[in-house]
Amino acid sequence: MSSTLDHIADEIRAHKGCGFEPCEQATNLVPGEGNPKADIMFIGEAPGKNEDLQGRPFVGAAGKLLDELIASINLKREDVFIGNVVKGRPPGNRDPKPEEIAHSWPWLKDQVAAIQPKIIVLLGRHAMDWFLPDLRISADHGNAKRYRGQVYLPMYHPAAALYNGGLRQTLFDDFAKIPKLLEKVKKLPKEEVVIEPAYEAKEEPVTAQTESTTKPKAKETKKADQATLFNI
Numbered sequence: 001m002s003s004t005l006d007h008i009a010d011e012i013r014a015h016k017g018c019g020f021e022p023c024e025q026a027t028n029l030v031p032g033e034g035n036p037k038a039d040i041m042f043i044g045e046a047p048g049k050n051e052d053l054q055g056r057p058f059v060g061a062a063g064k065l066l067d068e069l070i071a072s073i074n075l076k077r078e079d080v081f082i083g084n085v086v087k088g089r090p091p092g093n094r095d096p097k098p099e100e101i102a103h104s105w106p107w108l109k110d111q112v113a114a115i116q117p118k119i120i121v122l123l124g125r126h127a128m129d130w131f132l133p134d135l136r137i138s139a140d141h142g143n144a145k146r147y148r149g150q151v152y153l154p155m156y157h158p159a160a161a162l163y164n165g166g167l168r169q170t171l172f173d174d175f176a177k178i179p180k181l182l183e184k185v186k187k188l189p190k191e192e193v194v195i196e197p198a199y200e201a202k203e204e205p206v207t208a209q210t211e212s213t214t215k216p217k218a219k220e221t222k223k224a225d226q227a228t229l230f231n232i
Helices: 002-012 049-054 061-071 098-115 125-130 156-164 166-175 180-186
Strands: 042-045 081-084 119-123 145-147 150-155 229-231
Touching: 002 098, 042 098, 042 125, 061 156, 061 166, 081 098, 098 125, 119 125, 119 180, 125 150, 150 166, 150 180, 156 166
Parallel strands: 042 081, 042 119, 119 150
Antiparallel strands: 145 150, 145 229
16 A cells, blocks of 8 residues: 555656646655555645755644644644645645646545545645535535545645634634544445545646636535535
């Protein structure tokens, strides 16, 4: 399993020439890192400046807070796996575009398949939107969902707490739910896991000339599949 993750990481680091800004302009692409047999997988938005320089996920200020949050449930970074929906830093730390997330999706899907985590913690709305349709981070953070056989736990991105101090305690409160949730998930009946994006975005580089007409919109691209979304 570890060799599979290493192969994916090598492929990501060697990637170039696709035409997408996060890949083309990155100093380093950031595959993600952690335990190849992790029960818990954290998925954030995209690398920032420090991550881009070091080629590692969550090593800046938001990463320091994530380390504190993980420690608050008596775990270390080495116990979990940490990655992002986009493997390269969007220029100027702008939001990733749906087509850029779609471009990185095969790598992330392969990582999830290799690790087979019990829980995927979705850090921030961009990660949550990609996996869970029609939810709002403000309303659904800290509420575990089982979707297509996989358990997800949406949370605010740690970076949000750096700009809004009131969210810091919210993050710690949500993290405190993880140990009991993990025990509960281990007792759930087995169900086939299907990992597919909640978006249907075309994987095509978007130029300034065509962006206004071709950029997918979240409300138009989400799949309506609420029948398989369950509260845990």
